[in-house]
Amino acid sequence: MPEENEELLDQITSSEYKYGFVTDIESESAPKGLNENTIRFISAKKNEPDWMLEYRLKAYRHWLTMETPKWANVAFPPIDYQDIIYYSAPKQKITPNSLDEIDPELRLTFEKLGISLQEQKRLTGVAVDAVMDSVSVATTFKAELAELGIIFCSMSEAVHEHPELIRKHLGSVVPYTDNYFTALNSAVFSDGSFCYIPEGVRCPMELSTYFRINAANTGQFERTLIVAEAGSYVSYLEGCTAPMRDEHQLHAAVVEISAFEKSEVKYSTVQNWYPGNKEGIGGIYNFVTKRGICQGDHAKISWTQVETGSAITWKYPSVILKGDYSVGEFYSVAVTNNMQQADTGTKMIHIGKHTRSRIVSKGISAGKSNNSYRGLVQVGRNAVKARNFSQCDSLLLGDQCGAHTFPYIEVKNSSAIVEHEATTSKIGEDQIFYCNQRGIDTEAAVALIINGFAKEVMNQLPMEFAVEAQKLLAISLEGSVG
Amino acid sequence: MHMLSIKNLQAGLEDKPILKGINLEIKAGEVHAIMGPNGSGKSTLASVLAGRQNFEVTAGSVDFLGKDLLDMAPEERAREGIFLAFQYPVEIPGVSTTNFIKAAVNETRKHRGLEALDAVGFLKMMKEKMKLVQIDQSLLSRSLNEGFSGGEKKRNEIFQMAMLEPKLAILDETDSGLDIDALRIVANGVNQYRNKDNSFLLVTHYQRLLDYIVPDFVHVLYNGRIVKSGTKELALELEEKGYDFIKSEWALAGE
Ligand SMILES: Nc1ncnc2c1ncn2[C@@H]1O[C@H](COP(=O)(O)OP(=O)(O)OP(=O)(O)O)[C@@H](O)[C@H]1O
Ligand SMILES: [Mg+2]
Numbered sequence: 001m002p003e004e005n006e007e008l009l010d011q012i013t014s015s016e017y018k019y020g021f022v023t024d025i026e027s028e029s030a031p032k033g034l035n036e037n038t039i040r041f042i043s044a045k046k047n048e049p050d051w052m053l054e055y056r057l058k059a060y061r062h063w064l065t066m067e068t069p070k071w072a073n074v075a076f077p078p079i080d081y082q083d084i085i086y087y088s089a090p091k092q093k094i095t096p097n098s099l100d101e102i103d104p105e106l107r108l109t110f111e112k113l114g115i116s117l118q119e120q121k122r123l124t125g126v127a128v129d130a131v132m133d134s135v136s137v138a139t140t141f142k143a144e145l146a147e148l149g150i151i152f153c154s155m156s157e158a159v160h161e162h163p164e165l166i167r168k169h170l171g172s173v174v175p176y177t178d179n180y181f182t183a184l185n186s187a188v189f190s191d192g193s194f195c196y197i198p199e200g201v202r203c204p205m206e207l208s209t210y211f212r213i214n215a216a217n218t219g220q221f222e223r224t225l226i227v228a229e230a231g232s233y234v235s236y237l238e239g240c241t242a243p244m245r246d247e248h249q250l251h252a253a254v255v256e257i258s259a260f261e262k263s264e265v266k267y268s269t270v271q272n273w274y275p276g277n278k279e280g281i282g283g284i285y286n287f288v289t290k291r292g293i294c295q296g297d298h299a300k301i302s303w304t305q306v307e308t309g310s311a312i313t314w315k316y317p318s319v320i321l322k323g324d325y326s327v328g329e330f331y332s333v334a335v336t337n338n339m340q341q342a343d344t345g346t347k348m349i350h351i352g353k354h355t356r357s358r359i360v361s362k363g364i365s366a367g368k369s370n371n372s373y374r375g376l377v378q379v380g381r382n383a384v385k386a387r388n389f390s391q392c393d394s395l396l397l398g399d400q401c402g403a404h405t406f407p408y409i410e411v412k413n414s415s416a417i418v419e420h421e422a423t424t425s426k427i428g429e430d431q432i433f434y435c436n437q438r439g440i441d442t443e444a445a446v447a448l449i450i451n452g453f454a455k456e457v458m459n460q461l462p463m464e465f466a467v468e469a470q471k472l473l474a475i476s477l478e479g480s481v482g
Numbered sequence: 483m484h485m486l487s488i489k490n491l492q493a494g495l496e497d498k499p500i501l502k503g504i505n506l507e508i509k510a511g512e513v514h515a516i517m518g519p520n521g522s523g524k525s526t527l528a529s530v531l532a533g534r535q536n537f538e539v540t541a542g543s544v545d546f547l548g549k550d551l552l553d554m555a556p557e558e559r560a561r562e563g564i565f566l567a568f569q570y571p572v573e574i575p576g577v578s579t580t581n582f583i584k585a586a587v588n589e590t591r592k593h594r595g596l597e598a599l600d601a602v603g604f605l606k607m608m609k610e611k612m613k614l615v616q617i618d619q620s621l622l623s624r625s626l627n628e629g630f631s632g633g634e635k636k637r638n639e640i641f642q643m644a645m646l647e648p649k650l651a652i653l654d655e656t657d658s659g660l661d662i663d664a665l666r667i668v669a670n671g672v673n674q675y676r677n678k679d680n681s682f683l684l685v686t687h688y689q690r691l692l693d694y695i696v697p698d699f700v701h702v703l704y705n706g707r708i709v710k711s712g713t714k715e716l717a718l719e720l721e722e723k724g725y726d727f728i729k730s731e732w733a734l735a736g737e
Binding site: 433442444 | 535566571572574576581585586589590593625642646
């Protein structure tokens with residue numbers, strides 16, 4: 001690697017995390033540590049009905065019997081679960097009735113993040129639920145959505161307002177017994193978004209949730225539940241950022257999607273949690289379980305993720321293809337730089353006949369980072385003529401990073417067709433030089449090449465966010481060329 | 483006016499000298515052809531002029547329109563008006579040729595203090611230059627050079643040259659791999675763009691190209707040095723005799 005490029009790499013991989021500010025806002029927290037009292041505290045804070053508390057306690061007791069999974073291709077010191085604050089809420093003087101009543105500091109935070117909670121959002125037609133630390137602070141466009149029978153609100157609110165729906169669907173796709181982090185999440189989750197699209201309704205706008213960890217030593221455990229009744233459609237986007245802090249912070253979220261006959265759910269994530277500094281100090285542990293189930297025939301669930309942040313990312317948005325002719329998709333761009341580690345991929349579980357799935361994974365590694373794709377395609381005995389196509393591409397910048405692919409395929413029906421393609425490439429010095437020779441500097445060249453590499457996935461993002469995501473890719477990687 | 487002035491240029495890889503003292507003067511409006519056996523250093527010279535980092539310059543100087551060329555980053559050289567049509571153009575998957583050229587054109591315009599072209603202005607310019615090299619729209623909407631045939635790649639290089647309007651265009655074997663018609667088209671493109679203000683350095687193995695683009699000077703590069711210079715008759719002589727007579731002359735001269 002020519003010296004100059006190395007310098008440039010150094011210079012730019014140290015570019016600052018832009019969302020690393022801390023909001024100076026009073027917050028109310030649970031005492032550090034986890035025991036049954038913590039859970040009772042959270043539940044009481046939220047005024048929860050007994051059934052909710054019972055659910056949490058069952059999850060907690062189950063969690064106590066479990067151990068941290070070790071199979072992922074990531075390394076981190078043991079987490080001290082007694083050193084985490086499980087509930088932190090920005091202290092608001094009053095419960096806001098309208099957006100105008102939200103604490104100005106808080107509002108400023110979201111504005112800095114480019115999320116305007118104000119009515120001007122009307123112009124872009126995106127409904128936003130904003131979650132700061134453990135609680136939802138604002139949901140926009142509620143009234144407009146309600147007219148169509150669409151419910152879009154915070155999880156805490158849903159527990160009170162729509163208990164029948166929550167009791168029916170919560171944990172139906174991701175039971176608390178699923179894994180270590182889902183058990184933990186089920187015990188201590190503090191908020192998140194709930195979204196319900198009634199039969200035959202096409203949600204007219206993007207629904208979006210922004211998560212923000214602000215307080216120190218706090219874990220964020222949010223819970224998202226999306227139910228799409230027969231023939232409905234919704235596109236949902238999730239974004240996240242956190243301040244720069246020296247200690248690692250745990251984020252263990254659960255997202256569940258239930259899609260009924262002929263419904264379609266598109267779930268997009270732009271994940272930009274604080275990745276830690278160049279030496280790997282600080283950063284978010286992003287241990288997330290996301291799963292959707294195509295309950296009915298011809299249902300479709302599509303995951304799109306752009307993962308640029310977090311010290312460690314550990315997530316596999318999955319689809320259970322239960323209905324005949326149902327479709328699952330997974331489009332992913334995962335970027336790792338410096339000391340970041342990502343082990344991400346998907347599971348496509350084909351149960352119904354003629355089910356189809358498509359996996360497009362683009363891993364980009366730079367610095368000393370490690371980027372793994374891990375995917376499972378499972379075709380059950382009855383999944384006649386199931387089809388899967390997987391494409392896993394890795395792009396390396398420099399020669400100190402790693403890219404790994406772990407595709408698992410289990411086929412129990414002989415009429416199924418499963419295809420897997422994988423490539424690994426490096427951004428070539430000759431490509432950079434070619435761009436340079438046309439007047440394009442190295443940073444711009446890398447951005448151009450990266451965006452070209454990730455295009456197939458970026459094209460899946462809702463228009464409003466595609467540009468933002470493109471910039472994010474460029475920022476996370478600028479100049480890391482070798 | 484002097485466009486390019488190369489003095490005693492020596493360059494190579496860490497353990498391998500390739501250019502061993504090149505001297506060359508190119509004035510505005512001139513076309514120079516460089517010929518020479520395989521491996522003699524022609525592409526290396528082109529790369530060094532364009533600023534490729536993996537060659538180390540160990541001695542000499544290059545003046546480009548009054549500026550120290552060797553002191554500039556490759557993208558600066560490009561923006562100042564140096565264009566290299568690559569012998570082997572690289573592929574960049576996922577990046578559309580049109581978008582790539584647009585980025586390039588606007589970087590150069592920015593450098594020259596011009597506003598970036600908007601979509602309409604850019605399209606108009608494209609249409610014009612497409613005619614010049616008879617390149618197809620469908621090719622330009624594909625990923626840069628990806629899956630292009632050899633000839634299509636070369637044509638794309640000349641199209642980019644036409645779009646970027648350089649002062650000095652270095653064409654490294656742009657004629658290799660072109661069919662007869664394409665050769666004529668490419669040569670035509672160059673000739674139309676040829677005027678008193680800009681210059682060309684053509685690297686070629688074939689006299690045929692020089693029938694279409696008549697050079698002012700022909701140089702023979704051998705073993706890292708320009709060992710013979712002349713007019714277009716020199717190319718004819720080489721075509722007839724091959725490089726042997728040059729090699730033996732050089733051997734007699736004591737290397
Ligand atoms: N990256 C490299 N690594 C090793 N050797 C190199 C490299 N680049 C050039 N060379 C060597 O330098 C010498 C000059 O190469 P160059 O490509 O400049 O020749 P050329 O005159 O353009 O030849 P041709 O007519 O075949 O294109 C050759 O011996 C070549 O092998
Ligand atoms: Mg050559």
